[in-house]
Amino acid sequence: METSYPTPISFTIHTEVAPSYLSDLLVFIYQECVLPYYSHFTNVGKWVTEGREVLTFTLNDTRGAWQIGVEISATNPIEVKLSPYGNLPPKILNRLREDLIISIQMFEEKVRRNTLYFAWVPENRVIPEKIENTRRKVIRQIFMGNMIFFFLISIVLSFAAFIIITEVLDLPIIYFPFIMVLFQFIIILFSDKIIGSMGDWSITRSNPNVYILQYHIPPEQVEIFRDKNIRDKLMQIKRAIQNKAYAMGRTVDAQIAQEAFSERGISIKPENIVTKTLNVYSIVERAAARFKMSVPKIRLSNIIVPNAAATGPSPRFGLVLITTGLLVQLDEDEIFSVIGHEMSHVKNRDPMALFILTSAEYILRIYFWSYIYFFGFFYLMFALGVIYFIAKFFEARADLDSAIAIGQPVFLANALRKIGYRKIQLERLHSNIAESWLGWNPHPPISFRVDRLESLDEPQNIKHPFIKSIKDCINGLLDELRRI
Numbered sequence: 206m207e208t209s210y211p212t213p214i215s216f217t218i219h220t221e222v223a224p225s226y227l228s229d230l231l232v233f234i235y236q237e238c239v240l241p242y243y244s245h246f247t248n249v250g251k252w253v254t255e256g257r258e259v260l261t262f263t264l265n266d267t268r269g270a271w272q273i274g275v276e277i278s279a280t281n282p283i284e285v286k287l288s289p290y291g292n293l294p295p296k297i298l299n300r301l302r303e304d305l306i307i308s309i310q311m312f313e314e315k316v317r318r319n320t321l322y323f324a325w326v327p328e329n330r331v332i333p334e335k336i337e338n339t340r341r342k343v344i345r346q347i348f349m350g351n352m353i354f355f356f357l358i359s360i361v362l363s364f365a366a367f368i369i370i371t372e373v374l375d376l377p378i379i380y381f382p383f384i385m386v387l388f389q390f391i392i393i394l395f396s397d398k399i400i401g402s403m404g405d406w407s408i409t410r411s412n413p414n415v416y417i418l419q420y421h422i423p424p425e426q427v428e429i430f431r432d433k434n435i436r437d438k439l440m441q442i443k444r445a446i447q448n449k450a451y452a453m454g455r456t457v458d459a460q461i462a463q464e465a466f467s468e469r470g471i472s473i474k475p476e477n478i479v480t481k482t483l484n485v486y487s488i489v490e491r492a493a494a495r496f497k498m499s500v501p502k503i504r505l506s507n508i509i510v511p512n513a514a515a516t517g518p519s520p521r522f523g524l525v526l527i528t529t530g531l532l533v534q535l536d537e538d539e540i541f542s543v544i545g546h547e548m549s550h551v552k553n554r555d556p557m558a559l560f561i562l563t564s565a566e567y568i569l570r571i572y573f574w575s576y577i578y579f580f581g582f583f584y585l586m587f588a589l590g591v592i593y594f595i596a597k598f599f600e601a602r603a604d605l606d607s608a609i610a611i612g613q614p615v616f617l618a619n620a621l622r623k624i625g626y627r628k629i630q631l632e633r634l635h636s637n638i639a640e641s642w643l644g645w646n647p648h649p650p651i652s653f654r655v656d657r658l659e660s661l662d663e664p665q666n667i668k669h670p671f672i673k674s675i676k677d678c679i680n681g682l683l684d685e686l687r688r689i
Contacts, residue, residue, distance in 0.1 A: 216302070220282065
């Protein structure tokens with residue numbers, strides 16, 4: 206289907222980089238989006254108008270059926286104006302918009318390699334940004350999206366428990382499966398505390414704000430900040446910034462940061478500083494209100510990896526874990542939509558539903574092993590595949606629930622694009638999308654999730670989100686298998 210667009214289409218893209226880097230961002234977009242396909246573009250230019258830099262170009266159809274004039278302004282958020290001419294397939298516009306978002310994310314990742322991050326919650330201890338250790342990574346994989354570790358750990362523990370129950374305790378083997386299921390049930394009951402241990406700070410009504418400061422280190426200062434003795438000094442600077450802001454009753458700004466660095470002998474460029482203050486409790490509280498729930502416990506983990514998770518056996522014992530990376534990379538509306546997705550998991554008791562599913566498979570395998578022994582390893586692979594595919598229903602339902610409750614599916618679509626832009630690039634090959642559908646991942650392909658959200662015109666009219674999600678996932682898989 207082709208559409209004629211009589212008026213320009215405008216939209217914005219939030220970026221985390223400092224204003225001093227916006228000119229470089231325009232150059233990067235040109236290098237990534239235009240230069241490799243130069244024969245498809247005309248009217249390429251970059252100039253200053255009304256006090257801001259602008260990159261312009263025209264994307265041309267090879268057959269001359271349409272054109273898209275593009276104007277990108279170096280502001281934050283980035284302002285984009287598209288002026289289509291002719292009969293233009295909507296998928297071309299969507300692809301161009303997605304390419305621009307991906308290019309901005311690639312530039313941010315490049316800048317992030319030489320960026321100093323400070324994040325803190327007032328009236329709490331100062332904690333440096335962390336690299337995930339093995340313990341945190343395993344816990345995150347178990348409870349934050351990948352059940353493979355939980356499944357494999359259960360198998361290992363099954364053999365250990367089997368020896369203890371039959372050889373040491375001398376109990377009949379019939380008790381073995383139920384003891385294992387009980388053990389896993391206890392883990393689910395205390396999952397909020399286990400996940401909570403990954404957090405560094407608690408976010409509460411009385412202490413709701415999170416402060417974030419980024420300093421993009423210029424090339425001439427990189428070696429200074431790589432010095433092995435700088436870590437302790439940075440912790441002192443972070444504490445000084447926190448204390449100054451608190452004593453003055455102000456939010457963190459470039460002036461306070463510059464003074465704290467200068468007092469410890471480090472000169473910085475204030476134009477390279479980005480500050481952000483977020484009332485995280487308010488965001489979670491608004492999301493909970495949309496789902497008619499009480500506010501769950503909120504924990505913040507000082508990890509730059511963008512992620513959020515919800516767990517707990519019921520809404521009453523729910524917990525939401527948010528990383529500082531999510532707060533850095535997304536704007537407030539996008540964070541709101543991600544929290545809405547997590548609220549769906551809590552409200553619908555998805556952790557408990559998946560526990561019942563995996564426990565049923567486990568008991569079936571134990572008591573009917575004599576019938577499926579012949580299939581052995583192939584049965585385990587098949588069972589895992591089925592469990593993961595069913596888990597995709599819950600994730601797809603959470604996307605719909607967030608879209609329905611918040612009323613703006615595009616917020617979550619944009620958040621998914623930013624978080625998963627590399628996967629989106631891979632999934633442009635249909636064979637990779639099919640692999641995502643059939644692989645051991647509880648999430649549907651990100652490109653499927655984004656397209657599905659953006660196609661929702663009136664999400665509030667969806668009556669049965671779970672049934673629709675099951676149908677959409679099955680149809681999505683079948684469509685990709687047909688394309689191969």
